[in-house]
Amino acid sequence: MRMQCLDTKFFTSSTSLAPIQLPSRMETHLWYVIPNEVKSEQLLNKYLEFLPKSEKEHVFSLRGDELQKGALLARALVRTTIARYQINQVSPRSLKFRKNIHGKPEVDWQQIEDWHPQQLHFNISHTKSLVACGVSTHNPIGIDIEEKERKIKHSISSFAKRYFSQQEVQLLCSISDPEIQRQEFIKLWTLKEAYVKALGRGFSGSPFQTLTIRSVADSKESFHLSESSSFENSDIVVESLEDSANLTGDWQFALLELVGSHYAAICLRKDCANKCSHPMKMSVWRTIPLVEDEYVSGTDSVIAVGGLM
Amino acid sequence: MASVTASSVSFAFLSAPTKQSQGLARGLVSLPVKAKSFGPLKLRNAPLRFRVSCAAKPETVEKVCEIVKKQLALPPTTEVSGESKFAALGADSLDTVEIVMGLEEEFGISVEEESAQTIATVQDAADLIEKLCEKKE
Numbered sequence: 001m002r003m004q005c006l007d008t009k010f011f012t013s014s015t016s017l018a019p020i021q022l023p024s025r026m027e028t029h030l031w032y033v034i035p036n037e038v039k040s041e042q043l044l045n046k047y048l049e050f051l052p053k054s055e056k057e058h059v060f061s062l063r064g065d066e067l068q069k070g071a072l073l074a075r076a077l078v079r080t081t082i083a084r085y086q087i088n089q090v091s092p093r094s095l096k097f098r099k100n101i102h103g104k105p106e107v108d109w110q111q112i113e114d115w116h117p118q119q120l121h122f123n124i125s126h127t128k129s130l131v132a133c134g135v136s137t138h139n140p141i142g143i144d145i146e147e148k149e150r151k152i153k154h155s156i157s158s159f160a161k162r163y164f165s166q167q168e169v170q171l172l173c174s175i176s177d178p179e180i181q182r183q184e185f186i187k188l189w190t191l192k193e194a195y196v197k198a199l200g201r202g203f204s205g206s207p208f209q210t211l212t213i214r215s216v217a218d219s220k221e222s223f224h225l226s227e228s229s230s231f232e233n234s235d236i237v238v239e240s241l242e243d244s245a246n247l248t249g250d251w252q253f254a255l256l257e258l259v260g261s262h263y264a265a266i267c268l269r270k271d272c273a274n275k276c277s278h279p280m281k282m283s284v285w286r287t288i289p290l291v292e293d294e295y296v297s298g299t300d301s302v303i304a305v306g307g308l309m
Numbered sequence: 310m311a312s313v314t315a316s317s318v319s320f321a322f323l324s325a326p327t328k329q330s331q332g333l334a335r336g337l338v339s340l341p342v343k344a345k346s347f348g349p350l351k352l353r354n355a356p357l358r359f360r361v362s363c364a365a366k367p368e369t370v371e372k373v374c375e376i377v378k379k380q381l382a383l384p385p386t387t388e389v390s391g392e393s394k395f396a397a398l399g400a401d402s403l404d405t406v407e408i409v410m411g412l413e414e415e416f417g418i419s420v421e422e423e424s425a426q427t428i429a430t431v432q433d434a435a436d437l438i439e440k441l442c443e444k445k446e
Contacts, residue, residue, distance in 0.1 A: 127401075146403070150403070153380065153411075154411075
């Protein structure tokens with residue numbers, strides 16, 4: 001049954017859900033919403049209609065309008081985006097989500113009759129001022145965004161010693177300018193979080209400390225990381241102390257600056273057939289679900305920091 | 310942030326659940342007591358609450374609330390109690406780590422990653438702190 005019993009308001013509006021093409025195998029799509037741009041109560045209520053009871057309850061369990069709005073936008077973004085990739089064969093409201101064994105959210109396609117979609121992977125991250133959703137096909141994806149100006153209350157070195165690998169600790173502690181050190185910390189944190197989320201095993205199931213993420217200068221012999229150029233215009237590579245095939249060489253990273261205010265890290269599992277390191281091909285859109293999309297790759301809104309084509 | 314104020318985004322006319330706290334706090338058990346065998350006395354419907362052992366002292370809970378409020382920069386009037394969930398207060402993974410580090414400093418303990426992962430509410434944190442403090446002695 002189902003699709004016949006229309007959400008008529010929803011399907012008749014021509015601007016509501018324009019279909020979009022799935023990313024190709026080694027490509028990622030990144031969609032983001034700026035909460036400040038979404039002011040209409042009517043629109044927010046439309047978004048609310050997409051959510052099942054449990055998600056609505058979760059939104060309202062958060063403290064304060066700002067948090068609730070952020071959570072609502074995150075659910076609306078993921079639901080409308082996935083629905084659009086299915087060329088409107090499913091509605092945002094009818095999508096079902098479940099968690100894998102380790103708690104990573106994924107789409108539960110079994111619930112939708114007669115529809116066998118391509119393998120679609122997604123991951124969401126949000127801050128107070130930005131909500132983002134990364135999408136890929138065939139390969140698990142993890143994203144993490146952080147405000148560039150985020151202040152860390154504890155010493156960076158105590159953080160680093162606890163969560164980062166030895167090499168990373170050495171690198172961070174060698175940076176004398178506290179502001180640059182803080183920025184590099186945030187970049188590294190987002191990369192690691194993106195990795196943890198791509199892996200989908202949760203914090204304690206992921207080898208945070210035995211994994212080193214660093215950038216590689218163009219010359220292959222040695223790499224030189226100066227204070228100012230750690231993650232700029234260079235590949236991002238991953239090394240593991242454990243030398244496990246499951247971990248190293250299988251994950252690809254990209255780091256970018258979004259709308260001048262955020263660092264966004266994306267981690268994508270590499271295709272089995274494609275082991276060599278290529279910069280990640282990514283398309284980025286600023287969006288207001290049901291209202292508008294703006295392709296922003298190549299504009300000032302998206303500045304590649306590392307690992308991107 | 311002046312352009313977006315709380316009043317311009319209101320979900321008031323939607324049916325939002327009015328209860329702030331979801332269910333009982335961990336460590337508390339509710340038993341409805343119905344005094345059927347008493348004659349003319351009114352039946353007592355209020356649930357009795359029993360503290361299951363190993364719940365933390367109120368002072369510990371209070372301190373955790375303070376640390377959480379500080380880390381999340383919550384206005385001092387914000388109601389934070391044992392039942393409060395970190396995530397519901399707006400804590401992300403980085404905040405949670407900072408909160409745990411703050412608790413370690415405050416109480417002189419060391420929290421292992423596996424344990425830190427299990428902390429979802431203020432009460433969880435307080436209980437863990439007391440457990441670790443006991444171990445120290």
